[in-house]
Amino acid sequence: MRLRLTPREDGFYGLFADSANNLVTGARLLVELISEGADREAIAEKMRACEHAGDECTHAIMHRLNESFITPFDREDIYDLASQLDDVMDYMEEAADLVVLYKIQRLPKDVLRQVEVLERAAELTAEAMPRLKTLRELNAFWIEINRLENQADQIYRKLLAHLFSGEYEPLEVMKLKEVIDRLEDAADAFEHVANTVETIAVKES
Amino acid sequence: MRLRLTPREDGFYGLFADSANNLVTGARLLVELISEGADREAIAEKMRACEHAGDECTHAIMHRLNESFITPFDREDIYDLASQLDDVMDYMEEAADLVVLYKIQRLPKDVLRQVEVLERAAELTAEAMPRLKTLRELNAFWIEINRLENQADQIYRKLLAHLFSGEYEPLEVMKLKEVIDRLEDAADAFEHVANTVETIAVKES
């Protein structure tokens, strides 16, 4: 039996904010990682810890969801939002890990632009999560994340054209492409987060 | 509050038909794109417009779904069907864009067969959408799309074997494989559309 004494769980808002703040930490670690002279192994290690913290947060949301009889918005939307925030972290951690695993020496310059977009998207998401409680200005969040995702897409496609320009060896292209793909996956995952926030906002308004 | 005066929304059928008709346009643009002597940049541009029209249609369905209190079939099935039609378009547009972006000169001959299967699947889907209203002959649609998907799979696997036969340079293999993968993704996405239509048909019958 699913039963709780308190009918509405404010705890969800706090957990979503934690999860999004963790993404800000992760995105900043990515910026560090690709800076010149960075101790990449040390940063990838911090990234793993960050991903682990995110997992615990996701698990806490899922646990609360399964135990709550009444939830502040549709169960499925809570599940989706938690999973999608978790996806962003997973992709960022994987990108960092691949840079170390593949011993990549030189990253194309525009990878920094990819990562900066992720950092901005993470900050906006962390600011938006507490607003789920009042449902204010969520549409502005959705519009801005969509704009950033379009920008990420432009950067990504330019990077692909650059990768295949003949400047890199085939094996190098393969390695770099995987890092760049994971960063693009992270940008897409932010768009899924924003779509779910928009769905919640429309339903509840 | 979700409230509407009209209890059942016929508008969904029309929007699904629009979305599927848009896929027919997209598939025909793909056939054009891979024809010899085609103005690829111009066609990729049309493809982007087509994808944009699809996005608006998907958005209209989601908006109506969020605002409708009563829907002609399960909300989740409406959401899935809209998303899956949108996925087909996204994959087709991405394939077209990659052909231009990678400046691919020569496409393997069997890519035309891939695209023709997509065109046929799009036509069948456009014909099936209005039948959601009467729920007639939807099983025939499901069977035929599954047959086409199997055919697409055969063509795809043969193309992969051809790509890796040693005829192409590694970088060329990578570029071609991505185009071919996106077209295969589009064929798979049609199967998801058909599965959702089948689910709706079984539930409502």
Add this chain to the structure above:
Amino acid sequence: MRLRLTPREDGFYGLFADSANNLVTGARLLVELISEGADREAIAEKMRACEHAGDECTHAIMHRLNESFITPFDREDIYDLASQLDDVMDYMEEAADLVVLYKIQRLPKDVLRQVEVLERAAELTAEAMPRLKTLRELNAFWIEINRLENQADQIYRKLLAHLFSGEYEPLEVMKLKEVIDRLEDAADAFEHVANTVETIAVKES
């Protein structure tokens, strides 16, 4: 109309067990396939038959789900569990098919370790399915599958580093990576199965 005389469907447990047992068969075929001197074409053929049997089982679950008015646990969880078991099979079959299609001569030694993890995960899943009826010891299953998935991840990342070490030609790297990626996808899919089982266990307890 969805109507049945029997209010609860025990048949689901049996069908889930069939689906999981089929995964054990599939994983053992993979072990055979990568053994030295194996008749790969013959084994890939058996794998296709195995995947076909899995499809029929999935279809039977979906059919029963659509026709049942009352189900032993949430409809969505039944749908997810069936789909996720099916995904495991699809990835295993695809891996086997690619080995034959790409005429791969030499597979890295650690691919055997990847496949052995899949075999163990399949056995555990087959043992866990009948326990859905009593909801006993499902948490132990979830923990063990998560442990196996972490192990698979370690093996996978070590394999990637090995692939890109310079020992293989670019085209060979591409072919091997796809086989290894599909096996990793299968390990991830087992984790999704375990997560759904955990969700069911928490809700029903």
